[in-house]
Amino acid sequence: MPPVIFAHRGSSGTYAEHTRAAYLQALADGADGVECDVHLSRDGQLVCIHDTTLDRTTSGSGDVADHTVAELRALDVAAWKGVGIPSAFGGAGEQFLTLTDLLALLHDAGRPLRLAIELKHPSPFGLRLEEALIAFLMDEGWDPETSRLRGLEISFMSFNPDSMRQLAESAPHHMLCQLVADVEPQEVRDALRFGSIAEGALIAVLQRALKEGEELIDAQEVGIAGPGVEYARDHPERVRRWIQEGMRVRAWTVNTEEDALFLADLGVQEMTSDYPARIRLALEGNRQ
Numbered sequence: 001m002p003p004v005i006f007a008h009r010g011s012s013g014t015y016a017e018h019t020r021a022a023y024l025q026a027l028a029d030g031a032d033g034v035e036c037d038v039h040l041s042r043d044g045q046l047v048c049i050h051d052t053t054l055d056r057t058t059s060g061s062g063d064v065a066d067h068t069v070a071e072l073r074a075l076d077v078a079a080w081k082g083v084g085i086p087s088a089f090g091g092a093g094e095q096f097l098t099l100t101d102l103l104a105l106l107h108d109a110g111r112p113l114r115l116a117i118e119l120k121h122p123s124p125f126g127l128r129l130e131e132a133l134i135a136f137l138m139d140e141g142w143d144p145e146t147s148r149l150r151g152l153e154i155s156f157m158s159f160n161p162d163s164m165r166q167l168a169e170s171a172p173h174h175m176l177c178q179l180v181a182d183v184e185p186q187e188v189r190d191a192l193r194f195g196s197i198a199e200g201a202l203i204a205v206l207q208r209a210l211k212e213g214e215e216l217i218d219a220q221e222v223g224i225a226g227p228g229v230e231y232a233r234d235h236p237e238r239v240r241r242w243i244q245e246g247m248r249v250r251a252w253t254v255n256t257e258e259d260a261l262f263l264a265d266l267g268v269q270e271m272t273s274d275y276p277a278r279i280r281l282a283l284e285g286n287r288q
Contacts (some may be wrong), residue, residue, distance in 0.1 A: 003264060005280050006116055007031040008253050009050065013274035016017065016072035016081035017057065019046045020097060021089035023105055029277035033153075035112025040125050043068045046067055048288040050078075052120065056080070058168070067125045072096055097233075099133075103140065106152055114153045116177070116250070116272070119167075121160040130166040130283055148174040151158040157226055157250075164222055173224035177250055178213045181228040217242060222271075224248045229259050236266060243267040257282035 010022025011029050014029050018036060029185045037050045043064060049245070054060040059076040078085060078095045085095070095104070099117075103107040106113050108260035125128045133156075134144075142149040156167050157177040164176050183206045186201075225242045232239045232251055243249055243266070253262050260282045263271060 001269075002280075002283055003260075004032045004270040005034045005283075006035045006114065006250070006270065006277045007276045008035050008272045008274050009037065010034060011274065011276060013255065013278075015083055015085060016078040016095070017050060018097060019078050019085075019095040020101070020105065021078065021085045021095060023102065024089050024096070027106075027113075027275060031276040033116060034102075034273050035116040035118065035157075036099070036102055036120045037120050039064045039120055039123065040087055040129055040132055041069050041072060042066055042130065045069045046133060046181070047072060047287060048099060048102055049098045050120070052123070052126050060248065062277060063124070063230060069098060071132070101134065103149070103152070107150060112151050114155065116155045116157055118179070119155040119160070119163050121158065121163060127162060127166045127281065131165055134167070134170045134186055137153070144170055147172050148244055157203035157212065157224075159209060161209060164213075164216060168221070172223075173221075174248075176222040177224035177226045178216050178222045180210060180217070181231050181251075183207045210228045217247065220245070220247065224250050226250045226252065228252055230265065231261070232263060232268070237270060239268070240266055243269070254279055261281075263287055 007026030009017035011025035012022050014025050015021040023034055036048045038046045039049055041047050049064055056191055057080055073096050076092060078092060106115060109228055119129055138287060140149055147154050155175040156171055157163060157179055159179045164178050167176055183203060185203050215224050225247050227239055229251060239249060248270060249268045250272060251268050252261050252272040252275045254263060254271040255275055256282060259281045260271060271279060
């Protein structure tokens with residue numbers, strides 16, 4: 001079986017991540033599923049955005065959690081990419097998506113799809129984020145035994161092992177994906193520019209989360225392992241062992257033919273990419 005291809009935040013290599021255009025392009029690209037990140041807005045709605053703050057990908061600033069959905073919809077979430085959006089993919093004011101919006105878009109596709117939802121931590125709401133997501137899905141008609149919502153198969157992802165444990169109380173084991181990536185202290189320092197004490201504390205937290213996440217995977221307390229490409233390259237035997245022991249492996253973010261073929265050779269069953277059409281073409285060409 002060829003690997004399952006998820007579009008990472010939609011086809012985010014083509015259009016701005018998490019926008020209506022990116023997800024519609026993912027469907028046009030023939031992606032088997034899409035991935036999204038969720039946060040809670042000030043008025044308690046689940047919104048599709050990666051960062052805890054607005055500054056990188058919107059015309060606004062400040063924390064996502066300090067804004068209502070109405071305020072978030074008023075922001076430009078696409079211009080930063082520098083790519084024009086075809087009128088068929090909606091106007092500028094239609095690009096911001098709540099999880100409700102994304103579900104409607106996927107249901108309208110008219111074909112079976114997979115939706116991978118990543119819960120972002122640290123969250124100012126703590127594990128109430130998980131509680132809000134499960135409550136929302138239940139209201140939408142989600143079946144917790146099969147993790148299906150009409151034509152969608154829904155899986156849950158997080159770097160936070162506590163998130164996985166919380167979700168395990170409601171979601172099926174085989175739909176839980178523990179994400180893992182090696183902690184690079186210098187990258188943390190460069191990204192956050194905290195004082196040395198704060199940096200050290202954060203690095204320790206990340207290293208502990210990685211260790212616990214690997215333990216969850218090794219003990220098969222989750223059904224899916226989610227290594228980054230660099231993690232898979234640095235620990236190929238570990239990834240291969242997980243697969244041999246019956247784990248599904250969902251690698252991210254797979255954007256080059258070289259990475260796709262390397263992961264396929266390891267036996268990785270699922271890949272998440274900013275360029276789903278490119279990765280599918282690379283894998284299909286390798287089989288011919």
